[in-house]
Amino acid sequence: MIVEQGSVRIDLLGGTLDIHPINLVLPNAYTLNLATSLKARVELKEINFPGIRFITKDYGQTKEFKTTELTNANLATALFGNFNFFVRILLLFEVKKNLEITLSSGSPPGAGLGGSSAMGITFYKAILKLLKIEEDKESIIRKVKDVEAILLDSGQTGYQDYYPALYGGVLALIPTVGGIKVSQLYSDKLKKEIEERMTLVFTGEMRFSGLNNWEVYKGFFNKNPAIRTGLANIAQYAKEAYDAITLKDWNAFFELIKKEGEEREKLFPQIVVDSQRKLLGEIRKEIKDVGMKVCGAGGGGCFILIHKNDEYPIIEKLVRSSTMSILDFTVEKPI
Incomplete structure (x- = not known):
């Protein structure tokens, strides 16, 4: 079994400044946050099953999807419900069968702690570990952020929520032309x-x-x-x-x-x-x-x-x- 965890964050100062290109237009658009002991948790277990089984500990729900259902076309339907985010990430890696996924958010939904983003990062890291793939942190953040932005369909999204699950500690996220500088203040x-x-x-x-x-x-x-x-x-x-x-x-x-x-x-x-x-x-x-x-x-x-x-x-x-x-x-x- 593969187990991966990632911290949800408390935003200290500078939320909203982490939206591009506001972060570049405003001078000194620093965003400060911290990684908490409240953690999203993902467990992956390889099983003999012609599809993917999801188990959510938060809601006591189990849902199964057959390999034939795990298509890009179905992402635009209501088939996957609350699991749409995770299916999108699975399809990036073409993972469609023989996997049981257990999810636990670590924080209440709608708490303002960036829980969905932390869960996305944690899930992505777990899939990388399953497939024995290495990927740099900034690439992980870009991809998970893009997937979540598609799902939210609400315009530009901030980037601060993705960093604590990958970096831990107390962070200052400092925008520069071409990327984000991460300053560890812990x-x-x-x-x-x-x-x-x-x-x-x-x-x-x-x-x-x-x-x-x-x-x-x-x-x-x-x-x-x-x-x-x-x-x-x-x-x-x-x-x-x-x-x-x-x-x-x-x-x-x-x-x-x-x-x-x-x-x-x-x-x-x-x-x-x-x-x-x-x-x-x-x-x-x-x-x-x-x-x-x-x-x-x-x-x-x-x-x-x-x-x-x-x-x-x-x-x-x-x-x-x-x-x-x-x-x-x-x-x-x-x-």
Whole structure:
């Protein structure tokens, strides 16, 4: 059996800046994120079966497709349902039989943690291992991103979600003409600071953050001044956060995440829902300077709370007394 895992990410600063060519038009369009211990998991088992069997642990579902059904023509139909993404990747390699595939996402759907992209990368890596093929990381990202873009059919997509599953650690994705420079910022001290001062909360609601990017993309190239200014401010905060990490100025780093969250809320008026505002109001009765940033460029079902280490018991009490839940995570080391 082949087992492959890949981290879902928490986006720290600079989401939406990872859309081409916004990333080149804006100066210093850095995107910072981290690889979490929440991981997509793929198991491949060779079996004697004239087709492909999918098993999803998240939904307790098993689905089988015969070799004759695994065609490019059927990709345009509803035949494969939620497995369309994976079938598209299988067909890149002409894998059509004798395989049982077990999938586990590692994070709630619609959480704003880039779970589908992490799963795509993890699945692609598992197929490479099965076929004993080596491929460089940037090539893997390009192909999985292209496949997902076809499936989403919603315009330009960002690239940040694909990197943590391949690189681990804490990343700065720096756009250049011709490609993306990956700067690994991980340190044991940064890991400790993040784990002590950042809490990941899931609202329980499925929200697909990438869909809001299209409106911002159109507005940016229609020269909407509010969108241009907002994204320029986000770029400034992201670059300053990168500098703060390199200088080990942790307080400045966390303050910049707070500012980025506030600026993003101006760009996406619906990014913060009523339940989040209510919880934040309750927390601020006891912790006045707590910060919040919604995960996902345009708002997903998760958000992070920024606080001091000794304030976590208050955060935990108030979150657990609400309808929401804390997703415990650690920062993964570089791969």
